[in-house]
Amino acid sequence: xxxxxxxxxxxxxxxxxxxxxxxxxxxxxxxxxxxxxxxxxxxxxxxxxxxxxxxxxxxxxxxxxxxxxxxxxxxxxxxxxxxxxxxxxxxxxxxxxxxxxxxxxxxxxxxxxxxxxxxxxxxxxxxxxxxxxxxxxxxxxxxxxxxxxxxxxxxxxxxxxxxxxxxxxxxxxxxxxxxxxxxxxxxxxxxxxxxxxxxxxxxxxxxxxxxxxxxxxxxxxxxxxxxxxxxxxxxxxxxxxxxxxxxxxxxxxxxxxxxxxxxxxxxxxxxxxxxxxxxxxxxxxxxxxxxxxxxxxxxxxxxxxxxxxxxxxxxxxxxxxxxxxxxxxxxxxxxxxxxxx
Numbered sequence: 001x002x003x004x005x006x007x008x009x010x011x012x013x014x015x016x017x018x019x020x021x022x023x024x025x026x027x028x029x030x031x032x033x034x035x036x037x038x039x040x041x042x043x044x045x046x047x048x049x050x051x052x053x054x055x056x057x058x059x060x061x062x063x064x065x066x067x068x069x070x071x072x073x074x075x076x077x078x079x080x081x082x083x084x085x086x087x088x089x090x091x092x093x094x095x096x097x098x099x100x101x102x103x104x105x106x107x108x109x110x111x112x113x114x115x116x117x118x119x120x121x122x123x124x125x126x127x128x129x130x131x132x133x134x135x136x137x138x139x140x141x142x143x144x145x146x147x148x149x150x151x152x153x154x155x156x157x158x159x160x161x162x163x164x165x166x167x168x169x170x171x172x173x174x175x176x177x178x179x180x181x182x183x184x185x186x187x188x189x190x191x192x193x194x195x196x197x198x199x200x201x202x203x204x205x206x207x208x209x210x211x212x213x214x215x216x217x218x219x220x221x222x223x224x225x226x227x228x229x230x231x232x233x234x235x236x237x238x239x240x241x242x243x244x245x246x247x248x249x250x251x252x253x254x255x256x257x258x259x260x261x262x263x264x265x266x267x268x269x270x271x272x273x274x275x276x277x278x279x280x281x282x283x284x285x286x287x288x289x290x291x292x293x294x295x296x297x298x299x300x301x302x303x304x305x306x307x308x309x310x311x312x313x314x315x316x317x318x319x320x321x322x323x324x325x326x327x328x329x330x331x332x333x334x335x336x337x338x339x340x341x
Contacts, residue, residue: 011286014279018293022070025300029066030058032307059199068197068261069303070296071205073268075258077295078209078288079251080269081276082216085223085284086244086251087156093269094255097157098164099138100266103259105167106134108174108186127189128201132260138163139252143245156244192265192318194303201261208257212250213288220284223247227282265318267325268295268302274328298324 030042035057037045044050045058080093094100109115110130117133138160145159175183216223222243225233230240259265276290302320309315 007281011280011283011290015286015289015293018276018290018297021297022293022300025297025304026066026070028304029069029300029307030062032304033057033062064197064199064202065194065303066300067199067202068194068205069300071202071209072194072258072262072265073272073295073297073299074292075205075209075254075295076265076269076299077272077276077291077293078213078216079254079258080295081273081287081291082223082247082251083269084273085226086247088226089157090274091270092157092160093267094251094259095264095266095269096164097142097160098167099135099160099252099255100259100264101164101167101171102138103131103135103256104186104190104264105171105174106130106132107189107263108171108178109134111182111186111189112174112178124196128260130260132256134167135256135259136252138167139248139255143248146244156248188316189263190318191316192263192321193314193316194262194306195314197262205257205261208253209292212254213292215250216247216288217285219243219247220288224282224284263318265299266322267328268298268321271325271328272298 031037031039035053037054037057041050041054042058045054046063048055076094083092083094083097084090106117107127107130110127115130116126117130121129141163142156142159145162146156175186178186222233222238225236225238226240226243228236233240255269272295273287273291276287276294280286280290299317299321302317302324305320306315306317309320
């Protein structure tokens with residue numbers, strides 16, 4: 001009993017550590033930028049006081065940027081966790097299984113051909129809606145392949161890889177026919193950026209993240225049982241195929257809504273769950289929150305780096321997360337499944 005209490009205490013300790021890091025990085029995101037603001041000016045702007053310049057800088061740019069970094073990082077971290085769990089694959093993530101490629105193709109359709117999935121929507125939301133639709137479509141295609149061949153982890157992984165190559169090829173075709181200006185817009189979107197963040201977009205991501213988190217918490221013990229293997233999970237009364245389908249739908253929503261607003265940000269969904277798992281363990285009741293917070297920490301740190309690497313300019317955050325994620329990815333490959341898990 002004492003051992004269990006110590007384990008729970010350690011898990012809460014790491015969760016509080018992640019929360020503290022989120023607060024610190026968020027404060028840095030609010031204070032760092034081309035226009036220098038003192039802590040007093042930032043606080044006054046947050047409480048709707050102070051100068052008009054500080055108010056515009058904080059509420060129109062830095063606050064949406066900061067909140068979006070936390071929410072998108074959290075959504076990608078949670079999506080990566082559940083994808084790795086249901087597929088029993090430490091290398092699975094929305095980025096590696098083609099969901100991001102589908103979103104990129106949807107965005108490119110809007111840029112190159114002017115395709116609108118939903119008519120009569122503001123131009124600001126045409127690309128996000130297209131990206132959301134095709135990211136979600138990618139997950140549906142993966143589920144369709146799984147239904148045909150049986151919902152095994154191997155089938156879902158191979159289906160995701162095949163669909164990833166298909167959308168990457170279609171994206172390359174659109175880039176080939178795109179004009180120079182359009183190609184530049186596509187490439188910038190594919191790099192990933194928080195520059196078009198807004199409080200309204202953050203509210204959408206927040207709503208989906210909270211709803212999916214609650215739904216996953218109700219299934220937490222069943223998802224944890226999947227780590228014991230399909231046979232043991234079934235012996236405990238878990239319908240593994242139905243559970244995989246349900247969780248994959250949740251992952252689709254998380255990934256789609258995160259990617260559609262900020263572009264492709266790779267490797268957060270791969271790295272964050274592994275860091276959380278190493279520190280917290282396999283219990284989904286704690287690991288879900290750990291992955292969300294760790295994803296928020298990683299993307300917030302990347303957001304800070306994107307503003308300081310090139311003074312006076314915003315460096316694409318997707319490049320930063322990929323540069324950090326690739327070494328970790330290679331570390332997982334070299335160590336192998338048994339040592340990672």
